[in-house]
Structures are given as C-alpha cells and as structure tokens.
Amino acid sequence: MQSQDLVKLAEEFGSPLYVYDAEKIKSQYDRLSSAFSKVPRLRINYAVKALSNIAILQLVKSMGSNLDTVSIQEVKLGLYAGFKPDQIIYTPNGVSFEEIEEAARLGVQINIDNLSVLEHFGTKHPTVPVCIRINPHVMAGGNSNISVGHIDSKFGISIHQMPHILRIVENTKMHINGIHMHTGSDILDIEVFLYAAEILFEAANNFKELDFLDFGSGFKVPYNKADVETNIEELGKKLTKRFLAFEASYGRELTLAFEPGKFLVSEAGYFLAKVNVVKQTTSTVFAGIDSGFNHLIRPMFYGSQHYIENISNPKGKERFYTVVGYICETDTFANNRRIAEIKEGDLLCFRNAGAYCYSMSSNYNSRYKPAEVLWKDGKGILIRARETFEDLIKNQILI
Ligand SMILES: *Cc1c(COP(=O)(O)O)cnc(C)c1O
Secondary structure (H helix, E strand, O other): OOHHHHHHHHHHHOOOEEEEEHHHHHHHHHHHHHHOOOOOOEEEEEEHHHOOOHHHHHHHHHHOOEEEEOOHHHHHHHHHOOOOHHHEEEOOOOOOHHHHHHHHHHOOEEEEOOHHHHHHHHHHOOOOOEEEEEEOOOOOOOOOOOEOOOOOOOOOEEHHHHHHHHHHHHHHOOOEEEEEOOOEOOEOOHHHHHHHHHHHHHHHOOOOOOOEEEOOOOEOOOOOOOOOOOOHHHHHHHHHHHHHHHHHHHOOOOEEEEOOOHHHHOOOEEEEEEEEEEEEOOOOEEEEEOOOOOOOOHHHHHOOOOOEEEOOOOOOOEEEEEEEOOOOOOOEEEEEEEEEOOOOOOEEEEOOOOOOOHHHOOOHHHOOOOEEEEEEOOEEEEEEOOOOHHHHHOOOOOO
16 A cells, blocks of 8 residues: 555544555465465464454455454454354463353363363363463574563473373363464574474374364564565475375374464554654654554564654655654654654654554553554545543543
8 A cells, every 4th residue: 555545544534543454464364375275274363462453353254264362352352253163263371261161162262271271171171172282392583572482481381291281181081173382473484483393293193183283373574674574485385295294194184274463464554643743852853753652562562663654755855763652651663763854743654563553552641542444445444433532431430
C-alpha cells in the first residue's frame, strides 16, 4: 500500500491509527504454504497473540489458517470469529488447571508444557488427546527477552525429562497425539532450527499414535532495510525433506504444523501518529507524537527498531530526530534517527506495526486505545473503533 493511502486513512479515521494491509498478510501466508507445498499435510496455526482483532482472525481463516492460542480468552475469540474447536490449538504456560479443563471442554487441542499438569490431566481425563510441548534446549537466535529454548526457560518440558513423560503416559493411559516445540522468536540460523527439529523427531519416536508434529515459530522478518530475514524457502526445502523421511520411518500419516505470528502480520501493519511538538534542546531535536508506549511498547520493551517515515513530507531534507511519545515517563521510539524534515502536525508512519503492537497496548495515562483499520481491495475498513471516555470508566465505580 502507498503512503498517500495511509495519509487519507488518517484523515478519515483520525490519529493515532493502526492500519493492516490484507494483501501483505495473504502474500506471507502464501509464501509459507508454498515453501512447504511438498508436505501433504501442512497446518498453519496463526498465533493470535501477535494481533488478535477478530476481523484479522476472520481474514486468516479465509486463507485456510488455523489458530494457535495461549489463553482461554484467545480460544473464545477464535470460536467467536468462526473457527471450529478442532482448528484451534491451545498452548498455555502457567495457567490454572481449571482453565485447561475449560479449553478441553470446548474441544480445542490441548498442548501441555508441565509434568505436574500432564500427570493431573492424564489422570482425570485419560481419553482426551494431548500434545506435549518439549523444550529441546536450543536457542535459535533472538535476545534474552524472546528466546525460550534455553536451559532456564519456563516454557516446555525438558527433553531430558522424557523418561518421566513416558512414565506418566504409561501410568495414566493418556493419549499423546502431538509433539510441539517453539524455540522462541527470531530464528536467524536455519541450521539451528533443523538441529532442534532432529531433537523433536527423536522425541516423537517415543510415541506410537501421533497425528502431528508442531514446530512452533520464530521466523524472523526484516525491520530495517539492512536486516536479515529467515530464508523460508530454504527452510522449506530442507525441513520438508527431513520431515517426509521421518514420516516414512514413523509409519503413520503425520501433519506438519507451524505457528507463525510475526511472520504473517508484522510487515502488514502501519502505525500512524501525528507530531504534536518539535522541540530543540541542547543536544537533539525531539519530535513528540500523539502516542507513547501505551500504544506501541516494543521499542522500549525489546529495543525494537521500527522504521519511521514522515509521510507528510516524504521528499523533505533528511535531519536527525529523537522520536518520543506524550507519556509522562521516558518513552523513546527512536534515537537520533534520520527522517525527512518534520513540522508540527506532520504524520509519522511506523513500519512493522502488525505484530505485538496493538495487542500489547494499554490505557496508561488514561489514554484511549487507537482505532484499527483493515486495508482491503483498495478500501479502509474500520475493524475497531477508537476508545472513548465511556470505555475508560466502564468498569470503574464511584464511591
Ligand atoms: C508467541 C508464540 C508464537 C508466535 O511467535 P512469532 O515469533 O510471533 O511467530 C508461536 N507459538 C507459541 C507457543 C507462542 O507463544
């Protein structure tokens, strides 16, 4: 989509504003499916937590996607958006046993990542098939905030605890129908991923009635022009070969599953914000926008570098700016960034604003959450209204 389209959408729907390009989500989906087109049973489970708007869920459903959920609320959003229970996998961490039972009652695929829960669940519900989340202890890139495969991770059951898993399965007579791993966001190195996959294959050989192997996600997308991204096509070639060989030796039809979040929606998202003030100080020029980490926390939380463009003055002379928010706390989006000359009232566009942006937003400083718009077939469709004062006070009670 073009900058002029974004400018028009901000005029129509106001700022700050999230915009998602449906076509980009579709092209990413198609890219992943074609990279694995030689796998007879491929299943893509979109990770709801990346961007959970129900219209986005409907959109990915229309492409043929299933869902990966991490809370009972995400399960309910998926069902509300029209997914069938068997199109949803539920991969919680540290939730109550009652919540897992509720998800099982709703008929979604349970994925368990804890020995005590496995034993408890298997004892109480031996007939409900369960997937097991393994921690292969492989860290496929990323920084310490987003790598979940390492030895001290709270995610998954350690591969070294396989004998204990098998004892629980034997004692409870429960049914294990899937094996899962998710080695964390941002896979840089395909070889590391394939190494982890080998560990999953080895783990899978311990179970006789598997229906699927779920390789999680962590596909890296570029945030800047110089950024590397996961070579999905190469991964597709190499993993397909290994998967098909494994399936043949396993002797039973298996589905290969992935759970992409960022890969599908990150680059499809644009965050638009207006510049309220330009402030010269002794050391820098601040551009202060009508937003803050209440709407987009990734730069402050993970140190993420979102590319920023002045779409009101795209051809302007480039100067250095520190882009900050209006929150009464340090909320720097970008430090010393080269951006086309900014005037007060200009519209800035943040790229890669599809994943973990709106879904991590809050009402801090009692600000309203922005509106969300889906760009589809050359038109902007409002998929979430901007909040109002009524939303802020809805659950509060005067005494
Ligand atoms: C967050 C998450 C994903 C998606 O990760 P991305 O890096 O956004 O692709 C997949 N699976 C599980 C279990 C997750 O928690």
